[in-house]
Amino acid sequence: MRLSETQREVVSAAILRYTRDRPCPACGGAPSNSLNPDLVSVPVWKGDKGIPAAAVACNLCGFVSLHALKALGLENVAAADA
Numbered sequence: 001m002r003l004s005e006t007q008r009e010v011v012s013a014a015i016l017r018y019t020r021d022r023p024c025p026a027c028g029g030a031p032s033n034s035l036n037p038d039l040v041s042v043p044v045w046k047g048d049k050g051i052p053a054a055a056v057a058c059n060l061c062g063f064v065s066l067h068a069l070k071a072l073g074l075e076n077v078a079a080a081d082a
């Protein structure tokens with residue numbers, strides 16, 4: 001699911017609450033991340049629905065981290081596409 005511009009702003013703000021002052025866990029570089037415009041569905045062992053997540057990539061080394069929308073209080077963003 002592709003995020004609208006408004007959804008991207010909401011998701012980015014939620015993730016930045018936790019990552020704003022933290023260096024990249026892979027390269028140790030200063031925080032500089034890009035939110036992927038498409039949500040990710042993380043596969044689970046059982047069941048046919050994955051975990052809706054936002055993918056963020058470090059602009060320095062490309063390390064990708066996934067942030068579950070439910071933990072961010074944003075499960076409604078993924079539900080908008082259901």
Ligand SMILES: [Zn+2]
Nearest residue numbers: 024027058061
């Ligand atoms: Zn990095």
